[in-house]
Amino acid sequence: MRLICFALALAGLLPLAAAQTRPAYQQPSAAIREVLDTPALPRLLPSPERSQLAIIEQARYPALADLARPQLRLAGLRFDPRSATPIGLVGIERLRLRALRQADAPERSVTLPKPGLWHSFVWAPDGQRFVLERRLDQANELWVGDTASATLQRVPKVNINNVLADGEQAWLNPEEVVVLSIPQRRSAAPHASVAPMVQESLGRNSPERTHADLLRSVQDEALFEFHAQSQMLRVNLRSLRTQALGSPGLYHSLTTVGEGQGVLSERLVRPFSYTLIWSDFPSVVELWSPEGKRLRELARTPLRQGVAIDGVIPGPRQFFASPHKDAALYWVEALDGGNPAQRAAFRDRLMRLDPPYQGEAYEVQRMPYRFARLRFADDGQHALLSEEDRSRAWTRSYWLPLRGTQSRMLFEHAVRERYRHPGSPLLRTLPNGRLVAQTQQGDLLMVGPGANPRGERPFLDRMSVRDGSTARLFQSAEQAYEMPLAWSEDRRLLTLRETATEPPNLVLREGAQAQALTRISDNQPRLRKLRRELVTFKRADGVELSFWLVLPPDYRDGEHRPTLVWAYPMEFNDATLASQLAATGNRYQPVSGINPQLLALDGYVVLMDATMPVVGDLRAVSDGFIEQLMMNARAILDKAEDLGVTDPRRVAVGGHSYGAFMATNLLAHTKLFRCGIARSGAYNRTLTPFGFQSERRSLWDAKETYLRVSPFLYAHQIKEPLLLIHGEYDNNPGTFPMQSERLYQALAGTGGSARYVQLPFEGHGYQARESVGHVQWEMSQWLRSCLREPKN
Template structure:
């Protein structure tokens, strides 16, 4: 039987609550049994619903460099009603069938657009439809127009705004099909938009037969096939037909001035489109049949082709086989071609290929067309192998064999190539054994190369950065050059070995191409974090930066690098100041085995030194050893602003808790890290509680532990293998590793080769040892690999059967992490109730007024 729209499967909109608590607790804590959505105390709700969406980050600068584009929202969170709209989940592809669009477009909250002056911060609103959500806003290459998706109740259209008069109008006559392909593209002249529409002669949607006429058939491969445990796969022939119907669309070119459109080719299952700058050819990636019952849609086979405007397929660029595990992509037919992209000058394609690959024969510019292949003088000397040459190739329309020209070649392995706007300067990236070499080649003298930098990838603290790029005149990304074409710019971040004393400092360097001389023209200050979000001129004398610190809400500033003048462009507000400016301390702890890791404690702003009830929030991470852990800490930024979001556990400081955000290293002195999983859980818990209690932050007799996803897995294990915790909060977790028998996280072994490890780590096998009250919540539509909702259902069933204290909240329409307003408010209500009852008050009576309603 096919999967019906999720709203039919979950037609009951009330929150389903299953709970097992001794009868005496029922009387004391009745709100836990309520099945309606609840609202937490105001002190918590105001943090969850804080209007952070009013804050602005300036990064989407228009081609004219006069304005930034900013999206606006009409609310902080999407309502549950948006998530509840009927949708299909076919092979992991979620879409609203009535509206012909990806589900994300229905649940987003962007409702408007505005322009913000790049030099004065002044704002002006763009006219958009009142009854539509907005997404995918895109500048035309010349910066005179904006296009965007307008998502109405049952269809999506493209609107274009003329920035000269501010008027917006719909340019699509038929609805957009945004299920598989979710974007549109401009031509370089700004006259046309390419997109995929609902086919004009679309047949009726397939109907599932009342009596099955087919069944799903699977067969094992003749080799080991270690696939992930994907949550939603096609269930049979009918779902395959349904998928094909809903992702088959018509490629069109739309004239934005008169709304006339030209259909290009026949309807197809188009995954992506990439028109050339001149708008005369399109790279089309199509999904192809047959489909699979063992992998999701994103692993299905695809073919990448070049089409002309009549829909004729001129050449096949690649043919990716279905990735069902053992076959993988190593057998894909890409003909040795790589780094395929349109040239920024509009003159065909750029690609990389080795000698004898790409599309033989490849014509060199200086080939002697009359050379005799049988000339003995051209034969290699005996025992001498022909060198493989890496080639940069220009491929001109109509993309036949004779249309390929080699414009540069080298014996070294080329990773990628970038261009100047006129395509006369190449910037070649070579990489070998983690050593990176970037150099420039002027095509009027290709025998000479000019090193921009060489970098040993193992030398983390001397990273020179990356070549800065910008949109070229034809809309294709190009390397940013100085006006005299003599210099390039590198942007990166300087990191320091003593990261606790020295915060990362973003920088921009100007490099003379021919001499290699380098000059630092910008670097972040030491006491704040300043990140460049836009460059306003070709000389890079005016830039826009985002500036923040632990006490400074991120804001955008205009900075003149020549004069040092600066002006503030945004006036963002710290809507969660009661939490962001709470007391914090970060310190290092040492386990019994000598392994050291970091802990950060957040305390209420008015904390008076009295030990508080607390919660450890964590996410286990595997490390080979101490060096491996230390290397991953190198990007720590002490100047980060402590942003607060809808599920930030730090919000609990407003309820009088100490919140302990602790790294949670999983390691073993010998063997793989998971050989020491349980030992690490116990030792981490011990040292964190001992250290925070010794510092006077927590009352060790009133502690909880919590985490999401793998953190939920860690929470259950901590409550089973220690007796430190009065309660736990576990979200969207896995509690039975035998249901992920072919590996998980960084675990390399399967169940049968690592049986003892799987058993030791599986909470449900040791559920009888659980100490404390465990609250589990789970999204009923969880799509994460390895955390199906059945994990929470089976764990609750086990805990209920053996008389443990536990609760489970299953949230309709939510995926791997609650996202709707109603769900998040309810979640916080139940978190607060659980924590106040079992931790703060050690299971004693708490009034309903104190718990929140």
């Protein structure tokens, strides 16, 4: 409450004099402040045809006053009703353009008129223009930029509605785009009123996950419908003329059909739900001509209520439009009623409907497992189709002829496979703005991180669609992390290259020659003074573990320093997968404002990203959660002691979200740690009764497990001090602020030592500069108080 008052004063919502009588936000040490106040690195955004480069300098943090803007929280959304934009936008502070393939090309600065917050830069498909949005207090304008002259023009009378579809666009061609705008003629917003909230369950199973910001009344429904309504507008970027397509509706998805032959739209319809978020509401899928004529209603998807855990709705779902001249439409249908518990030879099928969109669709492919994704290829004849067996976390991908012949499986692997992962398709942009998988002489180009036991070396492969064999076209050197971005017919490769000390820069490769196209330099030299080393070891059952050993700048060999272990558990169904390293030492390490690694600047040893695998049958992996956490923690501490850097009497454990859940369980069930830090966690699993993380059983199917892994129920055993931090408006499913509030009350009521900090206006992660600085101060002060040298 004390921090809330100060934040309200900053936002101009409370007299500052009232706030000054209460403690204000605190600042961390000068060393950490220096890192927090370093500007963000610029974004480097090549144009789709790779001729131009946008250099975008953004604010590092949203302003606290921006988070405190008047907002509505409806149907799982949080938005500013005056401008129809999400809360917490990060603004563009400076925008520069230049020719891409000349490292010394002159830059053209784009003047961004004041006032307002500029955001959402998007290139036109040919790179000759771009669009931007400017948020004002009462509007969110659309502006068009000319690349050659670096000038901007506002599109008159267009106010983009980003309530449902944040930045949703459909490019008909490089000069015309369809956007979602607030209707020009609409009535006044509904007035607030008070009414009872009524819900009914009439004997039908409806295992819903816990969500925040749900609709609660008829008044909420009316407000949601009013503010989410938008009008499809066809905008000519050359003339700035607009044309309305259809009537206003609750549109949330737009897709270009073919080479601009139409637009595929999805819009919400009633009935709404008080237990589901907006993306689970009923939806109507429609096809429109470029002139605004509705060609066909394709489907009406039902309210996603009563769907089994890990299930899908029956009937058509997940709609796609071909990006090519054939302009075909596709969707997926369940063959098992959408219920994964029902035995079936095939789970899903892919359907196709061709122009003129009359009659019935026909089946293209049946899938033994659940549909995962569809990526069209640039040849206009094929797509990469993927399915997933969620019961064993396994995925398969097929090369799918879109007409007539049977597909061919290209590869399959565990979902969490790293070392033998084939990568993902390299994408390129078509003139209609659609991204497609790039092919070369009939084969598929694949790009991936190239993980191996020594780190990651990104690669570009040409994969044969006949037998899945690969030929390597490029692989990054070991000392650098160089990710392929684009491959041209003349065999020139555009990459994004970084090292441990050099931030990402664009490089153009032609054979053995490499030309640096940008020269962004390291902007956080203080972080390079930290000593970072990847340490690997094994736990008692042979599973490979690791952590990043982060030593303070003034650390001297042989010192035994107070230490923080920071981790996040991951579930695996295979010990081999759990042993694969997920860390690499050849990447530049920008550190977020709440990263506990910064505590090394205050003199602490930090064991960062300590691996905490939980291995077992995914259908019951949580049964061994506590025991495996204990095994992991014991191995981590033993290794730290072997390295001679840690005082085993002064070790803290911490984590964020599921990591907070982990840390609190370790305090409840072991005596390995002197104290803990738990940020934005969930601690009572009876409040998330229909599954959490990888757990797919309900509370009533696995009651003993739910109770066993809930540290709230073992609060009387937590005798080590615990710092709890939570965002006031945490909207992550399951981690409501109540979780921390109730745990604090349980600890206080059973004689525990705890401190609870609630951050005003913040969600699951913390964004404002005031918030991240205060979090660093809280963590540092907490470690200082509880990791002091023990008395003999």
